[in-house]
Amino acid sequence: MKAKRKLFHSYTFRLALLYALIFSGSTLILFYFFYLFTASYMTQQMDNTIEAEIQGLAERYDSEGLEGLTRLIAERVNRQQATGNSIYLLTTYTLQPLVGNLDRWPRNASINNDWLEFQLEVNEDTNETHLARARIFRLPGRYGLLVGRDVHQLTQAKLRIIQALTWGLAMMVLLAFIGGLVLSRRTVRKIERINQTARSIMSGDLSRRVKLTNRNDDFDQLADNLNRMLDRIQALMEDIRRVSDNIAHDLRTPLTRLRQHLEEARRQANPEEESANRLESAIREADSLLTTFNALLRIARIEAGQITAGFASLDFRTLLQDVVEFYEPLAEEKNQRLVVDLGNTIEAMGDRDLLFQALANVIENAIKYTPADGHITITLAQVHHEAVITIADNGPGIPEDERENVFRRFYRLDRSRSTSGNGLGLSMVSAVVTMHNGEIRLMDNYPGLKTVMRFPLRHRVETVDTSLPEAA
Amino acid sequence: MQLLIVEDDEATASYVQKGLSEAGHNSDIAAAGDRGLEMATQGSYDALIIDRMLPNLDGLALIATLRGRGNKTPALILSALGEVNDRVEGLKMGGDDYLTKPFAFSELLARLEALVRRNATEVQETSLAVGDLRMDLLAREVWRGETQIDLQPREFRLLEYLMRHSNQVVTRTMLLENVWDYNFDPQTNVIDVHISRLRGKIDKNFDTPMLNTVRGAGYILRESKA
Numbered sequence: 001m002k003a004k005r006k007l008f009h010s011y012t013f014r015l016a017l018l019y020a021l022i023f024s025g026s027t028l029i030l031f032y033f034f035y036l037f038t039a040s041y042m043t044q045q046m047d048n049t050i051e052a053e054i055q056g057l058a059e060r061y062d063s064e065g066l067e068g069l070t071r072l073i074a075e076r077v078n079r080q081q082a083t084g085n086s087i088y089l090l091t092t093y094t095l096q097p098l099v100g101n102l103d104r105w106p107r108n109a110s111i112n113n114d115w116l117e118f119q120l121e122v123n124e125d126t127n128e129t130h131l132a133r134a135r136i137f138r139l140p141g142r143y144g145l146l147v148g149r150d151v152h153q154l155t156q157a158k159l160r161i162i163q164a165l166t167w168g169l170a171m172m173v174l175l176a177f178i179g180g181l182v183l184s185r186r187t188v189r190k191i192e193r194i195n196q197t198a199r200s201i202m203s204g205d206l207s208r209r210v211k212l213t214n215r216n217d218d219f220d221q222l223a224d225n226l227n228r229m230l231d232r233i234q235a236l237m238e239d240i241r242r243v244s245d246n247i248a249h250d251l252r253t254p255l256t257r258l259r260q261h262l263e264e265a266r267r268q269a270n271p272e273e274e275s276a277n278r279l280e281s282a283i284r285e286a287d288s289l290l291t292t293f294n295a296l297l298r299i300a301r302i303e304a305g306q307i308t309a310g311f312a313s314l315d316f317r318t319l320l321q322d323v324v325e326f327y328e329p330l331a332e333e334k335n336q337r338l339v340v341d342l343g344n345t346i347e348a349m350g351d352r353d354l355l356f357q358a359l360a361n362v363i364e365n366a367i368k369y370t371p372a373d374g375h376i377t378i379t380l381a382q383v384h385h386e387a388v389i390t391i392a393d394n395g396p397g398i399p400e401d402e403r404e405n406v407f408r409r410f411y412r413l414d415r416s417r418s419t420s421g422n423g424l425g426l427s428m429v430s431a432v433v434t435m436h437n438g439e440i441r442l443m444d445n446y447p448g449l450k451t452v453m454r455f456p457l458r459h460r461v462e463t464v465d466t467s468l469p470e471a472a
Numbered sequence: 473m474q475l476l477i478v479e480d481d482e483a484t485a486s487y488v489q490k491g492l493s494e495a496g497h498n499s500d501i502a503a504a505g506d507r508g509l510e511m512a513t514q515g516s517y518d519a520l521i522i523d524r525m526l527p528n529l530d531g532l533a534l535i536a537t538l539r540g541r542g543n544k545t546p547a548l549i550l551s552a553l554g555e556v557n558d559r560v561e562g563l564k565m566g567g568d569d570y571l572t573k574p575f576a577f578s579e580l581l582a583r584l585e586a587l588v589r590r591n592a593t594e595v596q597e598t599s600l601a602v603g604d605l606r607m608d609l610l611a612r613e614v615w616r617g618e619t620q621i622d623l624q625p626r627e628f629r630l631l632e633y634l635m636r637h638s639n640q641v642v643t644r645t646m647l648l649e650n651v652w653d654y655n656f657d658p659q660t661n662v663i664d665v666h667i668s669r670l671r672g673k674i675d676k677n678f679d680t681p682m683l684n685t686v687r688g689a690g691y692i693l694r695e696s697k698a
Contacts, residue, residue: 252552252573252574255574256484256573256574257483259574259576260483260484260487260577263491263576263577264487264490264491266688267491267494280687280688283576283688287576290574291657294572294657295657298555301555310555310557310560322652322654325626326652326658326662326666327662329662329665329666329669330660330662330665333665352654353654353655353656354656356654356656357654357656357657360656360658361659364658364659364660364662367660368660421659422659425659
């Protein structure tokens with residue numbers, strides 16, 4: 001299903017369809033003019049023959065009089081008795097028939113410049129009629145002369161031409177469509193190969209490269225350019241990592257020394273309460289700086305995709321239970337209610353310590369910002385191939401235009417500046433979720449904040465998914 | 473305790489040595505991996521404090537070599553590499569505990585004492601007792617004097633850990649790692665809340681408190697001096 005949808009949505013498929021349409025359109029125009037000229041030529045030919053014939057008959061009348069003309073018409077009628085499609089009629093000026101293969105002057109005929117079109121009865125029993133076209137001519141002596149043709153065969157011929165053209169067009173559209181399908185499938189597959197590489201690069205494996213086919217076509221050139229771009233990015237990333245590691249190391253070392261000196265001073269200080277307190281708070285400051293550095297380094301490492309070695313099979317239900325159990329006393333202290341609905345076990349691959357940290361950060365925030373007597377709802381559910389964790393509170397929430405910002409490092413809402421925290425909690429959550437190919441969204445809980453985290457359960461898909469395989 | 477510090481950073485090494493001597497423990501310092509291995513093999517130490525990144529022979533290789541020779545002296549790895557997989561790797565190579573730099577000295581001391589103690593009592597126990605506080609590990613019951621105390625499963629594990637390390641300082645990180653079995657940094661004082669809940673159950677209706685807070689370090693469970 002998915003592969004099919006992808007095919008129909010693919011750019012090349014649409015392009016092929018467009019080409020097929022343009023091609024069919026232009027062919028249609030070509031066919032139209034071909035038909036128009038052929039058909040009018042055929043009609044013209046017939047008209048010319050009728051014209052010549054009637055001229056011939058008129059000349060005979062001039063030279064041999066009525067008798068000669070009557071004889072000639074009778075001769076011609078006889079000559080093509082059964083099979084022919086010529087129509088002759090000579091009448092008096094009151095249109096009484098004298099000779100010819102038409103038993104009376106046609107009625108209900110449309111007249112246009114001495115040309116008549118009328119329905120010719122060909123079979124009295126079945127009432128079958130054909131369209132006929134005839135030229136009328138007034139002879140001197142006011143005799144009426146009519147020469148025409150049964151147009152049935154001509155009409156049939158035109159119909160055949162239209163049929164042939166229609167079939168031809170249909171086949172062409174079909175071929176163009178199939179061609180488009182084949183072409184786009186091939187292209188989609190090539191693009192999918194690049195996409196797959198891109199996906200594994202996004203999930204942290206920056207060493208992956210798009211394979212080349214040695215055909216040196218447009219796709220190879222694209223892949224080659226992408227690979228070179230990736231080389232460049234990787235090099236830059238390594239530079240940045242080196243620099244940031246150095247910075248962190250260079251800043252951490254003096255901080256550590258400072259901390260050590262403070263601790264020593266505290267141990268040796270006279271037991272005077274005030275100076276001990278001052279040392280204590282200096283140590284706390286150093287600790288909080290170090291915690292910030294550690295968190296920053298950790299987020300950087302997670303985002304660089306370096307930590308996937310900690311991946312193992314885990315159960316989201318157990319994990320959430322543990323987090324909830326860990327934080328329940330804290331919520332109870334604030335007289336908050338934790339409403340927990342976890343459902344079944346959901347197994348997945350992941351780093352349990354980092355996921356615990358991420359969930360802990362979100363729940364900690366909920367407890368911290370929800371006023372006393374509030375309630376926090378924690379749910380876990382499997383929706384399609386995703387584990388969906390929702391943590392909702394009835395606290396003040398986050399304004400809509402701030403919801404993206406809070407994931408930024410060191411970003412803090414104005415109202416939370418007075419509370420403790422380093423502004424890295426949600427950055428960490430976001431990094432951990434992204435590392436697990438998940439997605440995090442902050443929504444309004446009317447009132448309050450609703451945090452929704454979705455984690456794909458890739459290893460389940462193979463056993464549950466019975467839909468069509470990917471386009472191979 | 474007799475301890476060996478294998479650390480190439482002079483400042484850190486002397487800081488640790490000084491702290492240990494103030495706590496009444498003797499220690500030697502080795503500034504390189506190969507020297508450390510030599511001293512650990514020849515000397516008789518209660519525990520080793522080993523940095524990961526060392527000149528000549530790195531800390532993990534040092535421990536692996538020691539273990540290969542049958543030396544089971546408890547080793548605490550002290551390292552700036554603090555990610556979970558670094559830890560797991562360190563413990564897999566034969567380390568007994570892992571502490572990330574920078575660290576609080578009280579944390580190091582508490583962990584060393586726990587390590588040495590653990591090495592001494594490797595026997596499987598069925599009951600624990602500290603003063604008049606008794607814990608039956610099989611029936612999962614806790615008594616203080618004649619009163620039975622009702623504990624939640626996690627409170628039971630918390631108290632068990634505290635009782636196994638009675639009369640010695642236990643830090644918050646040690647509790648997180650051993651009682652909750654997760655390695656993470658809570659931003660709040662959640663551990664304190666758990667402790668005060670436990671305290672409410674084992675100390676509240678008794679004259680002398682057993683579970684005490686050690687300022688700037690952690691907690692200690694002590695026999696009540698009644």
